[in-house]
Amino acid sequence: MKRKKKLRFIYLQVILAVYIIMFGVVLSVGRNVLYSSKKSMLSILNENDFSGSVSPEKAQTVLIWEGDETGKDARTEMTAILSQMRIPFTETEASGFTEKDLSGRNTAVLAVTDLNLLGSRLTSLLNWVIEGNSLLFLYSPDNEAGFIAIADRLGITGVGNTLSKVEGLHFTSSIMPGSGRDLAVSDPYRSSLEVTLDDECEVFLEAAGSSQTPLIWRRKLGDGTVVFDNLNFLEKAYRGFHCAAFSLLNRDCIWPVINGSTFYIDDFPSPVPEGDSQFIQSEFGMDIKDFYTHHWWKDVYNLAKKYNIRYTGLVIEDYSGQVSGVFPSNKDITRFQYFGNMLLREGGELGFHGYNHMPLVPENFDYLGMYDSYRQWVSVDAMRDSLNELDRFCRELFPEEEFHVYVPPSNIISEEGRALLAEDFPQIRAIASLYLPDDNDVSYSQDFTVTEDGMVQTPRIISGYVLDEYMRTAAMSELYFHCVNTHFQHPDDTLDTDRGAALGWTELFRRLTDYVEWLHNALPQLRNLTGSELTGAVQRYDKLQIRREEDDNSIHLSLGGFKDEAWFYLRVNDGKPGRMTGGTISQAADGLYLVKATMPEVEIEIIR
Numbered sequence: 001m002k003r004k005k006k007l008r009f010i011y012l013q014v015i016l017a018v019y020i021i022m023f024g025v026v027l028s029v030g031r032n033v034l035y036s037s038k039k040s041m042l043s044i045l046n047e048n049d050f051s052g053s054v055s056p057e058k059a060q061t062v063l064i065w066e067g068d069e070t071g072k073d074a075r076t077e078m079t080a081i082l083s084q085m086r087i088p089f090t091e092t093e094a095s096g097f098t099e100k101d102l103s104g105r106n107t108a109v110l111a112v113t114d115l116n117l118l119g120s121r122l123t124s125l126l127n128w129v130i131e132g133n134s135l136l137f138l139y140s141p142d143n144e145a146g147f148i149a150i151a152d153r154l155g156i157t158g159v160g161n162t163l164s165k166v167e168g169l170h171f172t173s174s175i176m177p178g179s180g181r182d183l184a185v186s187d188p189y190r191s192s193l194e195v196t197l198d199d200e201c202e203v204f205l206e207a208a209g210s211s212q213t214p215l216i217w218r219r220k221l222g223d224g225t226v227v228f229d230n231l232n233f234l235e236k237a238y239r240g241f242h243c244a245a246f247s248l249l250n251r252d253c254i255w256p257v258i259n260g261s262t263f264y265i266d267d268f269p270s271p272v273p274e275g276d277s278q279f280i281q282s283e284f285g286m287d288i289k290d291f292y293t294h295h296w297w298k299d300v301y302n303l304a305k306k307y308n309i310r311y312t313g314l315v316i317e318d319y320s321g322q323v324s325g326v327f328p329s330n331k332d333i334t335r336f337q338y339f340g341n342m343l344l345r346e347g348g349e350l351g352f353h354g355y356n357h358m359p360l361v362p363e364n365f366d367y368l369g370m371y372d373s374y375r376q377w378v379s380v381d382a383m384r385d386s387l388n389e390l391d392r393f394c395r396e397l398f399p400e401e402e403f404h405v406y407v408p409p410s411n412i413i414s415e416e417g418r419a420l421l422a423e424d425f426p427q428i429r430a431i432a433s434l435y436l437p438d439d440n441d442v443s444y445s446q447d448f449t450v451t452e453d454g455m456v457q458t459p460r461i462i463s464g465y466v467l468d469e470y471m472r473t474a475a476m477s478e479l480y481f482h483c484v485n486t487h488f489q490h491p492d493d494t495l496d497t498d499r500g501a502a503l504g505w506t507e508l509f510r511r512l513t514d515y516v517e518w519l520h521n522a523l524p525q526l527r528n529l530t531g532s533e534l535t536g537a538v539q540r541y542d543k544l545q546i547r548r549e550e551d552d553n554s555i556h557l558s559l560g561g562f563k564d565e566a567w568f569y570l571r572v573n574d575g576k577p578g579r580m581t582g583g584t585i586s587q588a589a590d591g592l593y594l595v596k597a598t599m600p601e602v603e604i605e606i607i608r
């Protein structure tokens with residue numbers, strides 16, 4: 001009896017304990033939900049928050065370039081790629097190149113169109129590779145005597161008389177995140193050498209379709225390595241592909257990255273925009289206002305919930321053309337509150353787009369005849385007054401929010417407008433304009449960096465719902481180069497035929513969903529950040545100084561300008577990473593690893 005009673009007592013105690021634990025879990029989960037929707041995952045820091053410095057690395061890479069048009073483009077691209085990978089390098093023009101330029105180096109990048117320019121120095125260069133160094137052909141030289149003479153040493157057994165028109169890209173191994181999907185080339189031309197290769201070549205990228213023209217391959221040459229980049233698209237949208245080619249050269253390659261994905265919604269919240277509603281009418285039988293609430297927002301909201309995206313909305317107070325005088329406040333706030341609060345409740349964030357959609361440019365600014373409906377501001381004071389009204393409006397509607405991100409209307413901003421933001425609106429810490437330069441010279445394009453005035457540049461790489469193959473290419477390129485995704489959409493993309501309105505919202509949303517799914521599967525470790533969290537991530541990336549020390553079995557990193565975390569991609573071409581101290585490591589693609597440093601000294605074991 002006694003024993004039974006005791007057992008029952010213990011039984012009750014266990015139930016009680018389980019109950020208390022469960023109650024605690026529920027409470028803490030609830031608190032976390034509230035907490036995470038308010039607190040930033042990654043704070044924006046001040047200049048003096050970054051401490052320590054490391055002595056600079058010795059340059060081990062030399063860039064040899066020719067001053068013709070292709071050589072100049074290649075030099076521009078490679079200079080950007082190497083500097084942002086924090087690979088110190090020296091450079092020399094091909095005509096002045098001597099063997100001395102190779103002394104103390106282990107890697108050469110060749111951006112030369114006419115190899116005859118190098119004469120016998122080409123043989124010296126190849127002999128230097130044979131001794132155990134690495135050489136990247138950044139683009140295909142002209143198919144002339146100098147090239148034909150060395151082609152076999154690059155693994156080339158035959159070269160066609162004409163160049164090959166590459167209509168698509170196909171990865172033969174998954175060296176880049178997301179490379180399982182072929183990419184079509186949007187404006188194909190005869191771009192690449194039509195080559196056949198020997199069996200010792202490892203091909204990583206080839207033309208999609210029947211030609212299978214090799215586009216990036218690697219081959220041993222003596223004790224050294226040659227990588228040949230036959231892609232020949234020397235522009236910003238392809239930097240990640242050339243970065244990939246470079247990273248295949250040596251045993252390991254490690255470079256700092258951002259690790260962040262941000263989705264912006266421009267003009268949101270805003271008054272109901274104007275536009276051609278015929279497509280909405282015929283597809284849904286409703287007006288623009290109802291379409292936005294019942295279809296557009298419902299769809300993009302649910303997509304974000306499914307993939308943990310936290311949108312950054314950019315507020316427009318009024319679609320007026322006013323550029324002087326007193327700026328009246330918009331009294332029609334229902335939509336602002338409804339959409340704004342819903343976005344914030346899901347952990348999103350709001351930033352500034354403008355009082356209206358007139359770019360911050362003074363009267364003498366030249367739109368080059370491209371924006372007929374746009375007006376210039378009468379003075380910097382008028383710009384300031386309009387932003388003060390926007391600031392007041394936003395604070396009144398969303399008193400708990402801080403507004404750190406500014407997106408220039410139509411991606412246009414003047415020096416005056418930029419200076420105004422930096423000086424008079426210190427809460428604005430980031431400007432998010434375009435990453436890829438636009439066809440017109442009016443747009444403001446940026447790199448992921450911090451400018452001297454402390455303003456953080458968090459450019460948007462791709463946009464809209466059409467998401468054509470060029471955008472998909474740029475997205476994949478940047479997922480490798482910087483480990484970053486930035487996308488912006490406008491609600492009124494659905495009303496503009498140039499942005500795909502005629503395809504209908506069902507198709508446009510299918511494309512957005514397809515992209516988001518691809519991104520998620522390409523790199524599940526990619527962090528979903530708001531605009532200001534991305535600002536914090538770009539600061540940590542930009543301020544970082546790195547000193548690498550490598551031996552047969554390990555990589556040691558000493559980090560300067562380190563605050564609390566730093567991210568890297570590590571490509572290991574020979575072996576695989578083992579244990580790590582000072583951080584964590586996970587696989588991102590074949591031979592590619594995402595490294596998080598949590599200490600300023602990091603050691604990664606490499607098992608060869």
Ligand SMILES: [Zn+2]
Binds near residue numbers: 266353410490
């Ligand atoms: Zn806009």
